[in-house]
Amino acid sequence: MSKNIFAYIAHKNGVAQDSALELVAAAKKINPDAQVTAIVVGAGADLDALCNDMAASYNDVWKLDNEDFAYPNAESIRKALVNLLPKGDILLIAHDTFGMDLGPGLSIKLDAAFVPDAVGFDGINGDTLKVVRQEYSGMVSAHVDCDLSTGAVLNVRPGAFQPDESKSAGGKVTDKSGDIGDIDVKRRFLEVVEAEVGDVDITKADVLVSVGRGIEDEDNLEIITELAEAMGAVVSCSRPIVDAKWLEKSRQVGTSGQTVKPKVYLALGISGSFQHMGGIKGTPFMIAVNKNPKAPIFQVADVGIVTDMLDFIPELTEKIEAL
Amino acid sequence: MEIFVCVKRVPDSSENEIELNSSGTDIERDDLVYSVNEWDNYAVEEAIQIRDNVGGSVTVAAVGDEESEEVLRREMAMGVDKGVLLSDDMFEGADGKGIANILKAEIEKGSYNLILTGAQAEAGGAQVGGMLAAMLDVPYASLVNSIEVIDDSKLKVGREVEGGNQEMSEIEMPCVLSIQTGINEPRYVGIRGIRKVASMEIPVHGAGDLGLDASVAGEAGAKVKRTDYFVPDLGEGAEILEGSSDEIIAKLIELLKAKGGLK
Numbered sequence: 001m002s003k004n005i006f007a008y009i010a011h012k013n014g015v016a017q018d019s020a021l022e023l024v025a026a027a028k029k030i031n032p033d034a035q036v037t038a039i040v041v042g043a044g045a046d047l048d049a050l051c052n053d054m055a056a057s058y059n060d061v062w063k064l065d066n067e068d069f070a071y072p073n074a075e076s077i078r079k080a081l082v083n084l085l086p087k088g089d090i091l092l093i094a095h096d097t098f099g100m101d102l103g104p105g106l107s108i109k110l111d112a113a114f115v116p117d118a119v120g121f122d123g124i125n126g127d128t129l130k131v132v133r134q135e136y137s138g139m140v141s142a143h144v145d146c147d148l149s150t151g152a153v154l155n156v157r158p159g160a161f162q163p164d165e166s167k168s169a170g171g172k173v174t175d176k177s178g179d180i181g182d183i184d185v186k187r188r189f190l191e192v193v194e195a196e197v198g199d200v201d202i203t204k205a206d207v208l209v210s211v212g213r214g215i216e217d218e219d220n221l222e223i224i225t226e227l228a229e230a231m232g233a234v235v236s237c238s239r240p241i242v243d244a245k246w247l248e249k250s251r252q253v254g255t256s257g258q259t260v261k262p263k264v265y266l267a268l269g270i271s272g273s274f275q276h277m278g279g280i281k282g283t284p285f286m287i288a289v290n291k292n293p294k295a296p297i298f299q300v301a302d303v304g305i306v307t308d309m310l311d312f313i314p315e316l317t318e319k320i321e322a323l
Numbered sequence: 324m325e326i327f328v329c330v331k332r333v334p335d336s337s338e339n340e341i342e343l344n345s346s347g348t349d350i351e352r353d354d355l356v357y358s359v360n361e362w363d364n365y366a367v368e369e370a371i372q373i374r375d376n377v378g379g380s381v382t383v384a385a386v387g388d389e390e391s392e393e394v395l396r397r398e399m400a401m402g403v404d405k406g407v408l409l410s411d412d413m414f415e416g417a418d419g420k421g422i423a424n425i426l427k428a429e430i431e432k433g434s435y436n437l438i439l440t441g442a443q444a445e446a447g448g449a450q451v452g453g454m455l456a457a458m459l460d461v462p463y464a465s466l467v468n469s470i471e472v473i474d475d476s477k478l479k480v481g482r483e484v485e486g487g488n489q490e491m492s493e494i495e496m497p498c499v500l501s502i503q504t505g506i507n508e509p510r511y512v513g514i515r516g517i518r519k520v521a522s523m524e525i526p527v528h529g530a531g532d533l534g535l536d537a538s539v540a541g542e543a544g545a546k547v548k549r550t551d552y553f554v555p556d557l558g559e560g561a562e563i564l565e566g567s568s569d570e571i572i573a574k575l576i577e578l579l580k581a582k583g584g585l586k
Contacts, residue, residue, distance in 0.1 A: 073492075075462055095449075097484045100442075101465045104419070104453030113546035114419065116448045130550075135446045136334075139341040140350060141555045147546040186462040186495035190479070195487030207584050213337060231579070232586025243505035249487055257487050264584035285582040287575065288561060292340055297561075303578060304561030305571055312568065319572050320585065 003148060005034045006085065008093045008102070009054055010072075014046025016053065019094035019156070021163035024057050026092055026156050028164065029121045030129065035059045038171075039091075041077055043070040048173075056167040065177040071192075074101035075185040082109045083181035088151040095155035096255070103155045112151035115144060119160040124148075137273045138296035157274060158255075195258075198250025205234035207264045210253055212238040212276075214269015214290060214309055218246045223313045224268065230320040236260065238270045254279040268309050272297030289313075324379035324472070324496075326370040327435040328403075329426055329452075330363035332387050332394040333445040347551045359394045362441025366502040368509040369470060370439055371402045377472055380404040382433070386414060386425050392525055399523060400516035401509070411529040416542025423454035424540045428533035430459065437478075438499045442466050452501035462494050465501040 007023040009016055020038070027036040038058035040051050047065050054061045062084070068076055085091065087110065093099040095117045107114035119141075120132030127149045133142050146152055202208060209228040215221060228235045235251060242252045253260050254276045261282040268289050270276060277300060280286075288301035291308045298304045305312065334341065338356040343349075359367075370381040382405040383398045385391040395406040409425050417425065430438060440452035442465060449465065456463030468489065469481035476496055481489040483503045494500075530540065537543040564571045579585045 074465075078457075097466055097482065100449045101453070101463070101482070104450040105457035105463055108420065108423075108454050108457035114450060114454070115547055116419075116450045132555075133447070135552075136336050136341040136350070137447070139336065140343060140552050142552050143550045145548045145550050150546070186498070187464060188493045190491040190493060192484070193481070193489040193491060195489075207586070231584060233584070239504070245505075245508065252487065255485055256483050259486070264579065264582050266584070285578075285584070286561075287578070287584075293563075294340055294342070298563070299560045301561040303575070304563045305575070306563060307568070307571075312571075315568055316572050316575065319576060320579075323576070323585070 003031075003034070003151070004086070004089045005030060005036045006089060006091045007036060007038050007058065008091065008099070009038050009040045009050070010094050010096060010098060011040070011042065011050055014042065014050045016050060017094065017096075017158075018163060019096065019158045020054065021057055021165060022158065022161040023092045023094065023156060024164035025161040026118075026121065029161070030090065030124065037062060039064065039081070041069050041072065041080070043067050051173045055169065055171040055173050057164065057169050057171075059169050059171045061171055061173040062176045063173055064180055065175070066180055066183070068183055071189045072098055073185065073187065073189050074098060075187045076183040078102055078106050078109065079183045079185065080180045081106060084176060084179055085110065087111070090148065090151065091153045093153065093155050095157050099155050103153050107153040110151055110153065112153050113146050113148065114153045114155075115146050116155045117157050118154050119157045134274075137271055139271075139294055159274070159278060196250060198248045200234055200251065202234055202236045202251055202253065203258050203260050205236070205260070206262055207231060207233035208236045208253070208260060208262045209233045209266045209268065210236040210238065210270060211241060211268050212270030213240040215241070216310065218244070220310060221246060223310070223317065227313050227317045227320070230317050233266070238276045267297050267301065268313065270297055271295045272300060324373060324377050324437055325433065325435045326374060326379060326381045326437045326439065327430055327433065328363070328366050328370045328381060328383045328398075329438070329440045330367065330383050330385050330394060330398055331360045331441070331444050332357050332385060332391040333360045336445065343552050343554065347553055350552060357390070357394070359397060360441050360444045362443060362502060362504055364398070364509045365504050365506050366439040366441050367398045367401055367403060368507045369502055370437075372507060373437070373470065373472060379436075382407065382435075384409055384426065384429055386410070386422055395525055396517055396520055396523075397512055399520045400512045406523070406525045408525055408527045409533070410527050413530045413535075413537050413541045416545055416548070417540050418545035418547040419448055419450040420454055421540045421545055423451050423458055425533065425535060426451070426455055427458045428535055428540075429528060430455075436496045438497070440499070440501045442501045442503045449501070452499050456499035459497070459499065462498045463500070464492060464494055464498070466503045467500045468503045468506045470500070470506070
């Protein structure tokens with residue numbers, strides 16, 4: 001396969017996200033001999049340092065410096081990439097909130113195939129790339145054949161590949177800012193509203209009692225707060241609990257919530273989607289209670305209990321209180 | 324405002340254990356409980372709220388077989404004005420782009436200011452909305468968790484981004500937005516509500532009505548094809564505690580003490 005591979009570098013204020021080096025590994029998995037080009041989009045002085053950083057890991061680095069890119073607006077970046085990218089090649093993008101905004105539309109404009117949320121690559125046969133994905137919140141995996149003949153945009157799940165730290169590419173930086181072209185768009189960035197700080201800071205807790213959809217009803221939350229109280233722990237939760245407005249957003253663990261690093265994490269009625277697990281850092285001792293033995297949480301937990309938490313938790317609380 | 328909402332009938336993963344069939348070609352579909360894709364339900368609620376504030380109409384559309392009619396009717400019972408089923412044997416095996424092509428063909432038969440999709444569905448693709456916007460050549464925002472109508476031509480939208488932060492933008496209409504859960508509290512629909520819309524006609528549009536052929540909206544045109552499902556080799560996974568609940572609790576308390584989980 002002679003296709004070039006490009007990787008979009010997600011960064012915040014000139015500091016690359018972890019995905020930047022994960023995409024090096026992903027590209028090598030597709031083709032160990034591929035020439036891989038990093039695309040670094042942004043504005044201002046921080047950009048050169050970031051480009052130089054990336055040159056250690058990528059054969060080529062394209063710098064796209066424009067004041068309109070001071071905040072990454074997927075709409076204008078899509079136009080620039082359509083203007084710049086050769087047709088028929090492969091572009092890797094992290095499947096984060098920016099990548100979900102950029103990738104699907106970009107694939108249409110490039111007339112390329114699109115695979116969302118790839119977690120692995122399993123070989124190439126001619127122009128067909130075998131991609132590994134997950135469906136049903138990780139309860140089953142699937143192989144997907146992707147036709148690369150007119151190019152492909154592949155969104156890669158953050159954390160799915162081990163970052164390539166070899167930094168042995170010795171690449172060069174090319175300033176492509178003059179070739180960005182028309183990037184006038186109909187969606188204008190206004191501001192980022194920071195998450196509200198709640199009454200409890202779950203990011204500082206050593207022991208978290210975390211509750212998910214398995215709690216079934218708001219009234220049942222009482223058994224969770226009682227357990228947490230008995231343990232001297234803090235209550236956190238997964239997304240559905242916040243969507244239902246049963247707990248405040250500041251208690252949500254996950255990529256769209258808080259990133260926590262406790263010593264002990266009790267996951268109660270939480271299935272363990274990658275978005276939830278993405279909010280747990282470090283190596284907490286993880287205990288999962290779920291009535292579904294196939295829940296993905298049991299793949300990552302240290303200890304699992306397959307039972308209905310609504311019966312189990314009050315018993316546990318009682319025994320802990322009696323200690 | 325004329326609003327078009329794309330919905331999908333999916334196996335309800337909170338009601339089902341998803342398992343593979345014996346050949347690994349599909350999930351085991353016998354006895355599955357189906358419902359509307361959770362994200363789409365929020366999109367429909369949002370559309371109804373916007374219409375109730377500024378006037379106009381809401382149309383819901385589903386790509387699927389005749390069983391999707393039940394899902395359309397449920398969403399119509401929430402207060403939607405029109406439903407349309409996009410159904411044709413040819414659509415089987417269409418990939419995300421194929422689905423977007425089908426929806427685009429239906430959307431172009433009308434005149435819509437705002438097109439909403441759920442942020443994702445059961446396959447976790449989060450792709451159809453962005454593709455649709457690019458095909459229609461209109462602006463797009465994904466993972467939208469707030470919408471404010473500024474005037475006839477503009478919206479102020481919030482996107483849910485990492486860390487619980489919200490990215491605010493102004494977007495011109497017509498546009499496509501993919502809706503994140505939690506943007507509103509979808510209204511409850513009872514049997515009575517569904518009965519009320521039982522007589523509403525749901526037209527079915529096939530490939531011929533939409534001017535589509537298999538190269539853009541069927542398996543033949545799909546560049547992305549699922550070949551099989553499998554259960555990955557996951558290594559050891561969790562140590563599952565077994566025994567009576569007293570035994571399990573005793574073991575768990577021991578572990579919690581050892582790991583600093585009890586204060």
